[in-house]
Amino acid sequence: MKQKLFLIIFLLIMILAGNNVAQDLSYYFPKEAVFNPEIPKPEDVLGFQVGEFHASHDNIVDYFRHLAEASHRVKYEVYGKTHENRPLTVAIISSEANIKRIEEIRKQHLQLNDPSVSSKLNVADLPVVVWLSHSIHGNEASAVNCSMLTAYYLAAATGKEMEELLDKTIIIIDPATNPDGVQRFSTWANGNKSYMTNPDPASREHNESWPGGRYNHYWFDLNRDWLPLEQPESEARIKKLQEWKPNILIDEHEQGTNASFHFSPGEPSRVNPLVLAENQALTQKLANNYAKAFDEIGSFYFSAERYDDYYIGRGSTYPDMNGGVALLFEQASVRGFVQESEIGLLTFPFAIRNQFIGTVSTIKTAFSIKNEFLSYQKNYYLSAIDEAKKETQKAYVFGNGNDRNATFRFARLLNIHGIKSYLLKSDLNAGTHSFNAASAYIVPLDQPQYRLIKSIFGLHLNPKDSSFYDISAWNIPQAYNLPFETIKTYSGVTGDIFSADQLPKGNTIGSGTAFAYILKWEDYNSTRALTRLLNENIVVKVAGKSFETLDGLKFGQGSILIPLGSINTDQAKVEKIISEINLIDGIDVYLLNTGDNMSVDLGSSYFSVITKPKIAVLTDDGVNAVNAGQIWHLLDTKYKIPFTMLPLKAFRQSSLNRYNVIVMPDGNYQDLDEKVAGKLQDWLATGNTLIAFENAISWLNKNKLITVELEKDDTKAIGYNYENSLLFKASREVPGTVFETRLDLTHPINYGYQTDRLPVFKDNKIVQLKAENISANYPVWYTNSPLLDGYAPAGFSKSLSGTPALGIFGSKKGRIIAFYNNTIFRGYWSGTSRQFANSLFFGDKIRLSSGNGPD
Template sequence: MKKLTLPFLCFLFLFFQLDAQVTLDYYLPANVTYNSSIPTPESILGYEVGEWHVNHDQLVKYMEVLAEASERIKLEVYAKTYEDRKLLLLTITSPRNHENLESIKSDHVKLTDPSASVTLDTENMPGVAWMGYSVHGNEPSGTNASLLVAYYLAAAQGPEIEKLLDETVVLMDPMINPDGNMRFSTWVNSRKSMNQVTDPNNMEQNEYWPRGRTNHYWFDLNRDWLPLQHPESKGRIEKFHEWKPNVLTDHHEMGTNSTFFFQPGVPSRNHPITPQRTFELTEEIGKYHGAALDSIGSFYYSKQGYDDFYYGKGSTYPDVNGAVGILFEQASSRGHAQESVNGILRFPFTIKNQFATSLSTLKATHNLRVQLLDHQRTFYSTAKKQASADPIKAIVFGAEKDRSRLYNLAEILKRHQIEIYELSQQLNVGNNRYEPNKSFIVPLDQKQYRLIKALFEKRTSFKDSLFYDVSAWTLPLAFNLNYTELNTKTYKPQYLGKKIENLVRQKGKLIGGTSDYAYVFEWFGYYTSRALNRLHEAGIRVKVATEPFQAANGQKFNYGTILVPVSTQDVSQEKVTEIIGKIVEEDEIDVWSLQTSGVQSGIYLGSGSFASLRKPKIMMVVDDGVSGYDAGEVWHLFDQRFNIKVSMLSASRFNRVNLSQYNTLILVDGNYSGISGKGREKLKTWIEQGGNVIAMQSAIQWLASNGFSDIKFKKTTPDSLHLRPYATRSKYNGAQVIGGAIFETRLDLTHPIAYGYEKDLLPIFRNTSTFMERKKGAYANPVMYTAAPLLSGYISDKNAKKLSNTAAVCVSALGAGRIISFTDDPNFRAFWYGTNKLFMNSIFFGSIISSGSTR
């Protein structure tokens, strides 16, 4: 550690003891001159960085003014959020490089092409550093530091900065989550006292649910780098692959009583697909961070607590794309100042650390430039060699009766620059049949070989049993698609049809023309829920087939087929025809016209086995104690995918509201202690009168403990008699956590909860340790875990035994109402398309489940 001068120590003492506001000199490096024509943040914001929390509008204004004033900066909008806020990317480099930017970019991308990269001279190529700030909106030190980094790079003068910008292209994403930032900055700024209150219990330091961490729909954008379900992520990934940076920083915050963390993480938790050289470079870059923090007297740590396993995080995604990702975690003041075990932690100090490590990253990128460029070239050339040596040559995936899930997965792969081809001919492998117009094939011999392996692999063996995030994310399992790895014996190059350049979705078909009698469509398609909602919204009466039938035209229809009578509607035939046209055009499903109730076999169209469906009128309880992630997933699913309206009520509002205006209640994972005794009595009466409750994870335990359902759970018996070293407690306890893995369940395809599934085996994602006992009723357990259910990811042997043959979904009756209990989250992070249908079936078909089947 460098020796600290007495004046500097005195300054630190005064700063941490007083409510004094810092000046720009507090942040900026000493002995650097600055171009006076470049506006400082204060000159535009009206306050010094750290005095207030910058909001999105202010940040955009400053970056626009800065780009206008500096010939070193180019500013572009790469996407917009759900709330229509701009996402900015600043390209910062020397004026000379700006003149040749497209050529620099083109050469840099060539490093990822083994056939072109061999001729490149990395000694004379600029390095590319991507700086990403505050993906979590209530972790503000990063975004506020970006103001300083942008100013420094625009205004600093002298040979050192000029050389850095001549040999480096800096890509800055100053605010990754504008919607979350606006929630958080508004909260803390509006509750700031003139005399700073540092009490951790103070309102300023404790924002209200759902808080500013997440985006508009309450998603953690730092888990979306692989799934790519949100506009922020889609736009960012497009720019990432346009440039292929060498280093990417991801600036976060952690608990107030911590210090500062930078990667590497825990070595035993590195993903094995990532080359060892990536971690060596990460450690080498870390030396620069340590030196920078030492120089300003800041404490820090590394190689502990965090990992580099899940590729869906901002600091780990670069590792599987030939770059080096760096996670920074700064202890958070949450507001403007807060008491901690290390003294009063003030907002400007948190910004200073983020600024210091931003500059240390740029210094490292510049000094290690050739090594980083060579690493990128080697990453892709070795990927080519590994692909050639891999016995697996291609992966084929398809869906027999649902094109939409197939296309939605293909869209994600395309965004990750993975080459996809049409299947040229029918292929039978094992028990799976793949047809050309219902399947895609991905050859492994391409530059994204490692990423393809990461997205499609099923991994159940690990060096470590602790994970910072999920341990599995196998995409075809998440989409419930058939997929097969083709090896040297089963693969033929002629299977590759036309390369998919522009992914064009297939519309549905109206088979048999318009009808004045009835229309039917099967429930297999992903967007059938949107189609059914269209009919409900139009006031059209709808029925569902609870048994199969073969229509008079010879077409066979399965459980869950939707019947739309025409002649008996209150709306006009023209209106019905219009809605059917939209279903075919927009919901990607086929609709058949029928002219008679008569059938060749099975139930007649006029049979009582066609159950009438009611329009769901949905409420969801949200508020403090409820998982904002899970509630946001439901809101997003309804709002963005199926155009379904949901009323979100706080627990206090739920206690007062007249429940009769709703017929469906959703309780996601959470604590519902805010529902009062009178509220619980009211809820019980509402269910008994026909209310439909869909509950997930801990909510099912709340319902059972309050007497709403008869669900029972496997108890956890503590291993208290077994003696272990005290130092192993965290590792042992952590190994019992199911952080996120994929398991196999078996469906009763005749049950309304399972309508629309082709196969009786379904992969399900689980990240809880709630084990639901099988109900005694013969028909009350439509979804059960298999005897050995693990498909991909980690679970301890103890928990694997508990999970075996337990229920994943149970149905209980209470009077005329139903309670549908999910042990797991069927809407996880918006990319678990395969289990969305279970959840939607519980919404649409819960009320038709026979009470006799729940016992």
């Protein structure tokens, strides 16, 4: 008994001395609030107070399930799954009566977006729809933890005021927009929590290990993916969002520990030109109320600076292109539980309370001026049609008959964004391009998503400002390397409206006894077709020269030859894979009866055997996690080829003999010493391929593995006063801009391209000086006036013109392929990612001018 008493006293002392920062619910909620005791509080389900631990994603789902079971005001839905099989969810909260007929309300709300019926709607009869998005960056935890408070408050608060609000307001809570990131971060924060809380910013608790919880499973920043939809979280969310078209969306984030609270509007000079003035006026009305709410609790805040509404693939801008008003919250981050900041101790509950105060202010403002938001949405779509009718160009056309899968992918992307496209019915010449029937699409401008179409197809040149929070260019056809043009009329050329069953299906072309099969290398899915063969150890060859069969079929360099009749060929297995390539990859395969060709017979030495790449990709501290994640995602989910993620520690210590391709993502490799450089050199000497991205080049240069002289920007801020010199600095950055390159189509790095012009994405200032005009080493050059889209600093395009966009360097029998840009940017730059594929599969075929490489 005595022992027990001691234990209790000891635990009490621990708890008191531990400076537990948790607060009970009265800290967050208005004093006058009265709650329905039937509704479970977060601690009733979780066993801890909000803010006492970091709620895991499992905790969040558990709480919302219990809440929805207990409350008639809450409907909880799963709308998708993450890579790690976690549910993506929304809780729809409104009055009991509204929840009972929620589907009817949703359908009625959607009519606001349809100008053919919206004029009949009286907005006074409709509830306003508010969408709350939490912690799309999984380590910005105050938001996700706030989501439970908001849900409880709305579900449990009693009284006339709440009932009136819920009668006119539908609140859609996405409690954790990035479940895998939230789970990873909460595990870190709780796993490093001490009973004696420690506010030291340098402590482990406040410094996550690589890659951190910001990203999703493949280390993608989901808050850049609202437009390209490379990740399942994004695709599922946009589908749900398009089902609802909220009037207001709040995207809740965190920023640096020493900051205050930011709410929209962002920097006025960087509002996307397609965002309407009325949108910004409504944003300001919300902002005025935030200021009042934060004044009341004494929290500092700022708006109209730093962040912006320019790139439309972020959560605080995308809804602006969909008839809504989107705003950003950025709360100072505690990371763990309590952290020293410049103005004192920042606690986790304090951060959560700020998010809650902002959230409730949003809902109240939405309710109080709901008709303004609803009318805005109605007019947004009416005026979209009016503006589209004034255009002299009436539609876009896009497509590439040789890359049907990329063409289909783009039409599918447009469809998810609520944009209608139609198969081209008959061949069409437009601008400098010819489009073939059934392998191109027409996108009419006079449809409700007119502004979104303009933003996706349009160019973003001559912006008003010269500094950007994110990228300055996002033309998707350029990223997919798809030809596109505007047309003055589309009457008579539109066929069937886009549907998923237009997914390309390939055929086996030719009949009789197969001597060999050939597949072309021009399609988005060609790489996947090749890895099907390589993964099954089928011997395949690549054509180093274009050729023509006796029947007049033409094949380009890079075409893949599957020889039959070889000693070990299992013909039945080959035929099974070919049928998969036809059916699943949607690619044609050609059956040849003879090895005799018009030019280059199949037995020619121009065909060389493809060595199956055994790939290692460097990871961990120092490596750019986002770039490494893009490579992981590409190899694992698109190319579907096994590979090793090799942490730098293991890279230093283990033998490299099991790999023939090593990829160094962008990053800072200064911790790797000369010994590692020597080891890499020995590995290269046996004929292997090293692929390096962006800043990895500095390490290779420093360790003399390559010699590249880079341009230095020594422009000085002459004529700028002290305050504006900051702007000058930003104006010298390349924020994410598209430039044009010229290709040597005969070079293995460029196999599969059909024209010698290729847009590349650039968000760095790497410019090589003094390159000799040797195509073997430099097969990709910037054109004379290379700027295609976005912002470039004064003089930058000129210094870029005529310089190489990548370099290939010999190292004894091996070679180093250095990409000066991220050719697989955010996963959707599939146009340039072909060069990465070519370096993986054909890198060892490159003959260098120095005599290195195979002869």
